[in-house]
Amino acid sequence: MQIDIFLPIARMPFNIFSVLGMGGAVGLLSGLFGVGGGFLLTPLLMMAGVPPAVAVASDTNQIVAASASGTLAHSRNSNVDFKLGFIILAGGLIGGSYGTELVKILRGLGSFEFVVKIAYVVMLFAVGVFMFFESIHTLRKKPGEESKPVPRKFMQSLPLQLYFEVSGVQCSLLALFGLGFLIGILAAIMGVGGGFIMLPVMIYIIGMPTLKAVGTSIFTVVFTAINVTIAQAILNGTVDLVLAMLLLIGSSIGAQFGVKIGKQLRGEQLRIVFSLVVLAVMVKILLDLLVAPTSTIVPGGGH
Amino acid sequence: MKKYFLLIIALFLAFYSPDLSEANNLQENMQLSINPETISINLGFKGGEAEITGSIPPGSEVYLKLQSAPGTVPLNQKDKKGPLWITVEHVQVEGVPKICQVLSSNSIAGLSPDLSETMEIDNQFYFIKRKGRVTKKEEGKKEVLPPDSSSQYLDGLINIYKKRNLYAIRENALEVTGNSFHVNIAIPPEIPPGDTIITAYAVKEGKIIGKAQCNLFVKNTGIAGxxxxxxxxxxxxxxxxxxxxxxxxxxxxxxAFNWLDKIFSRNKHKGAASDVH
Known part of the structure; x- marks a missing residue:
């Protein structure tokens, strides 16, 4: 069905059902894995002809809605650890500010983008492969065989220990703040929201159960997305409210279904699917880097 | 003193009045109009169509140019570093209009270089490239690139615009009947707000014998505006x-989903209870 709507900032007509569909697919991932989904939606919008700067900014705006919707759904199932989330978030926001400054310094040194892209691909590959094999291993393991990984032992030996009732984990406040800070720096350098890094950190380093990690991760994404949306509106004026509103209707509905599907899966199964998504994104980025572009001059303003 | 002053004015008029009267004559020789004159962009806008009509001196050819106001566009340049294609430079292209369409009743390639330069019409958009400026920021300072470096960016931007049908050359597209002409043009959805200027020239025996201009005003309305x-x-x-x-x-x-969930689960429980009874 061809019902178009004119996007005032992108300055183009766009099929309403395509936007709703794209938003729905990304919202599903958001509810399922606690990620923002910008890694998928921004390239999809750009392929559909939306200018890169508008795609990035409007995508971030809809992530606010999808993550708020996902947080609400997860909180109803008591899967959001607000206390732990706020500590990581505080570290993440401060780390993000330092990360932005670090980007300026690294850009001055040259070859910044080359190093970042390589680091991003390697990180996604490492996270994806590790999560995949770890989850397969856990699925095959007999119950009661669980062993505590070294980073988790280290975290529990640091001062200012707090107990988090919702997640059922004990952890140092300093360590959580430090992890949030590192995630913020990485997110700023890589130009991503941080959900991809957040989930493995919460599961493997902090030791949170998978569903609690997903719920808490999506809760932190709400605030990072709000921060970026306002920054984009002030600095670039590229948030397309009409595009974002259509996307958010799709993504908020998709996020609800994502949460429902997530509840039907075991933690290990969820981690296997997540690791496959991470590896697929890694392959997509790698192909973008390896395949020669049709033109070496391209519209700017994206990530 | 007063004599000298009057003499200067007289000399000025003597030198410049032919040019002024020539310009007036060119305008009198030709008429140009567009219908509609205003386009309103709202949420339902998908682009549109406009009709350009005009009159010309008999036996002349018409060359017409539509050009929106110049703007600034960010561009990236990709290059191969090792095995990877990455962005190596970010620039801003200034002074290039988003819409540029050239229509004619005859071949554009056949125009003499002088005529092409005076009318700012050619079939490779050289007239756009001459006015474009490419800048990049180095350590917080804005640096204007020299023509040999900026050429690739201007060519790249023109190619992007051509692919999006914002830039076009339509030779022999104008229908001339006697001393009048008309053409229908597609208004792309990406047309920027403000005035798009339409300039028409009448050319006969290698000389411009008529010139006229009109404007298409594009405004944003409603929620889009x-x-x-x-x-x-x-x-x-x-x-x-x-x-x-x-x-x-x-x-x-x-x-809303929570509310729906409650309704469905209540109905399920009722169903299960009635099954038991």
């Missing part, structure tokens, strides 16, 4: 409004 205006003039408030809408939307849909 409000959103664009706010995004440009009031970024912080626009950002806050965008966030509030997103939060209300996300939480509203979440609450």
């Amino acid at each position: 409000w959103a664009r205006n706010q995004a440009i003039t009031n970024g912080p408030m626009y950002g806050i409004i965008a966030v509030i809408i997103a939060l209300i939307g996300g939480l509203g849909i979440g609450t």
